[in-house]
Amino acid sequence: MVKKQEIIKAESRNFNFFYADGTHALKDINVPLYEKRITALIGPSGCGKSTFLRSFNRMHDLYPGNKYQGKIILNPDDTNILDKKVDAIEVRMRISMVFQKPNPFPKSIYENVAYGLRVRGENNKRMLDDKVEEALKGASLWNEVKDRLPDLAFNLSGGQQQRLCIARALATDPEIMLFDEPTSALDPIATVNIEELMSELKKKLTILIVTHNMQQAARISDYTAYMYLGKMIEFDETDIIFTNPSKKETEDYITGKFG
Amino acid sequence: MKKNNLPENKNLDLIRALIIKHKKNDHIFAGIGFFVIASLAVALLVLFLDLLINGYPKINLEFFSNFPSRKPEMAGILSAWMGSALVLFVTFFVAVPIGVAAGIYLEEYAKKGWFADLIEINVSNLAGVPSIIYGLLALGLFVYEFGMGQSILTAGLTLSLLMLPIVIVSTREAIRGIPVHIREAAFAVGATKWQVTWHHVIQYAMGGVLTGIIIGMARAIGETAPVITIGALTFIAFLPPSPVTEVAPFINFDWLDAGFTVLPIQMFNWISRPEHAFHINAAATGAVIIMLTLLMNGVAIKLRYNIRKKIKW
CATH class of the missing domain: 1.20.5 (Single alpha-helices involved in coiled-coils or other helix-helix interfaces)
Incomplete structure (x- = not known):
């Protein structure tokens, strides 16, 4: 079912997650993320896709009382990123994230992209200039903003803001990028741009994306995981999930009988 | 159909x-x-x-440049506005750093729990305590216990106690107004808590914090009761030593120990005189205080507008 030459970049093993109020949000999740592939998480609202995605850069640490159980292994160094001994900041420096709603800082375009490098103590102007340009090019935004880098990021359109956020996440050379419904607040043209961008990005890094849009998952992802009520129902190559799923629940969801 | x-x-x-x-x-x-x-x-x-x-x-230039006098037509508010300015100067430099830091700590760092709740209730209550109580506290603590005397320093500290809750509450409100997704964006690129606080939280909260500071200052400038309680002078015909000197190191802090009066006390003093001419002086002083307050509020609104203009969530 999975091609031999695939390398596992990260993998969740018997992963459980509990919110501070005791909700058992994720139950025994086992999913591999293959290197330089796009893995899509689909499922009805509230099934835990975003919760799972946010575990990959320890976003849940920001709110006290949340609890992880099990492992998420990051390769090649075989680090369990959920381990208390591993600092959440270290994890976030390796795995970056793009959010549902474009969330640029109320700063200039340049400073938005440079911020990830600034927090790493990078202050060399030349180095920052190069990195900002590279990241903006990587997010196919450079041509649109190269003449107005000092402008406020809020002056960009919604789609441009989201690509700016991608550039911000890209500037720090992450190994994995997480996308939490990145196009749900965007118009169709901006959505196509972002999708093309992701296909371009996967040449360099591993992508995990949560999406409500099944066509989007079918279009861009290599692997798809269907989640329901905090459980992983089925994980397989996207083609198989969408044409010949092995579970009845997956088929019902895919064909729109449910969800 | x-x-x-x-x-x-x-x-x-x-x-x-x-x-x-x-x-x-x-x-x-x-x-x-x-x-x-x-x-x-x-x-x-x-x-x-x-x-x-x-x-x-x-209300003319002489009114601002004359000392109080027994002759109402000669009397001015030089020592009063100078005293108010110096006291507010102390108040600002004590209340603002402590208040903003306390607000940030309570909002960003303090663990939520009964202790935080207790502090929260206390701070809100402090904002409602009658100002004369602060005066009594200052009289007992600053004037007698710490031996600071009836000085500008004492008055400044007293008014900063009064202003502190306003600054703390407005700082917390401003911080709470920062959307979660902006905060998460900063954490997501690997920023530490301090970096998020310093690069983002403080900067975006600045509009609200400034408003709180100036409103607190505007309240402090009109406060009379606590300043009378700690024993401010009512008639004073000299200025405190200048904070700036002509010889190195060019600044001195002797003025902190000086006796002083403030605008509302000067006004109160003139009102209680029988001669009608002094009542005119009192009215003029009152007008000056209100204008100062309006001016400060105007500045607060302008600053907030300028800062918020740049921020759209």
Whole structure:
């Protein structure tokens, strides 16, 4: 079912997650993320896709009382990123994230992209200039903003803001990028741009994306995981999930009988 | 199908009557609101104009550059406005750093729990404590216990106690107004808590914090009771030593220990005199205080507007 030459970049093993109020949000999740592939998480609202995605850069640490159980292994160094001994900041420096709603800082375009490098103590102007340009090019935004880098990021359109956020996440050379419904607040043209961008990005890094849009998952992802009520129902190559799923629940969801 | 294509159970006349009836509430509420606001604004305006008209003959440059005097036509508010300025200077540099830091700590760092709740309740309560109580506290603590005397330093510290809760509360409100997704964006690129606080939280909260600071200062400038309680002078015909000197190191802190008076005390002092001419002086001083307060509030609004203009969530 999975091609031999695939390398596992990260993998969740018997992963459980509990919110501070005791909700058992994720139950025994086992999913591999293959290197330089796009893995899509689909499922009805509230099934835990975003919760799972946010575990990959320890976003849940920001709110006290949340609890992880099990492992998420990051390769090649075989680090369990959920381990208390591993600092959440270290994890976030390796795995970056793009959010549902474009969330640029109320700063200039340049400073938005440079911020990830600034927090790493990078202050060399030349180095920052190069990195900002590279990241903006990587997010196919450079041509649109190269003449107005000092402008406020809020002056960009919604789609441009989201690509700016991608550039911000890209500037720090992450190994994995997480996308939490990145196009749900965007118009169709901006959505196509972002999708093309992701296909371009996967040449360099591993992508995990949560999406409500099944066509989007079918279009861009290599692997798809269907989640329901905090459980992983089925994980397989996207083609198989969408044409010949092995579970009845997956088929019902895919064909729109449910969800 | 009827001729106007409406289903049978829809009666347009009834629907329209209902809408008109419901909209009446809007008008009633707007009317009451306007009446309340207008009467408040008119009351304030009448008060201010009354002071201004009564005090108008005295409001000139000499009024600001003369010391108080037994002769009402010679009397001025030099020592009073200088005292107010120096006291507020101390207040600002004590209350702002402590207040902003406390607000940030409570909002960003303190663990939520009964202890945080206790502090929260206390801070809110402090904002409502009558100012004379702060005066008594300062008299016992600063004047006698710490031996600071009836000085500008004591007054500055007292007023900063008064201002502290306002600064803390406004800092916390401003921080709470920062959307979660901006915060998460900063954490997601690997920022530490301090970096998020320093690069983002403080910067975006600045508009609200500044407003709180200036409103607190505007309150402090008009406070009389606590300053009288700690024993400010009522008649003073000399200035405190200058904070800036001509010889190195060019600054000195002797003025902190000096006796002083402030604008509202000067006003109070003149009101209690029998001669009518002094009442004119009092009215002029009152007008000056109100103008200062309005000016500070105006600056606060302008600053907030300038800062918020750049921030759209």
